[in-house]
Amino acid sequence: MIATPDRTPLPRAFFDRPVLEVAPDLLGRLLVRTTPEGPITLRLTEVEAYDGQNDPGSHAYRGRTPRNDVMFGPPGHVYVYFTYGMWHCMNLVCGPEGRASGVLLRAGEVIEGADLARKRRLSARHDKELAKGPARLATALDVDRALDGTDACATGETTGERGETPLRILTGTPVHSDQVRNGPRTGVSGDGAVHPWRYWIADDPTVSPYRAHVARRRSS
DNA sequence: CGGGGGATGTGCT
């Protein structure tokens, strides 16, 4: 018997904690993307922590820019960046405000709206690949820079008459600590690679394969 | 399921 996930919104205070506490605690939570065709709901299975201070792997490491501005703002908001000339990835900003820490959402299990997600992810061989990897996750949920800065903890009073916001984070079913694994972050090079700040659910089929960062060879 | 190679724009150095 599988317990019904708790659809209570996570309060902003959840994110107003050190990022290394928030990151593993996000596993098993639900991310709801509201689209005109209906909701897509994702159960988070893999995340990575990025600290705004003394973390060379963080986009905020060299200070505030127009691109990473949202990271320096209040917790519970979404930071979306564009990378490799083609892809988007999304993070949830953690506290305290101004520290510019965030959690990269690396993978999840689509538990509702898989048909909608598949329209964006035609190359997925299985449903478990719909959001297996950070850019795939953003693609499946139709997330791009237009949603940068979205408040994932918005309450009814701030979201307008219909109480809908494009992205919301719900309580879901938190994962017991003995099911949480951690290891080096994926795709991070140099000094930032030493931190074992990637967290995932043990044996979950939607977790992305680990690949150590490899510098791309020069093209002709 | 997995490796190899190419594709793309932006922000740094």
Add this chain to the structure above:
DNA sequence: GCACATCCCCCGA
């Protein structure tokens, strides 16, 4: 220039 919080296609097993 070059690296980049990456993925897809193609092929072989």
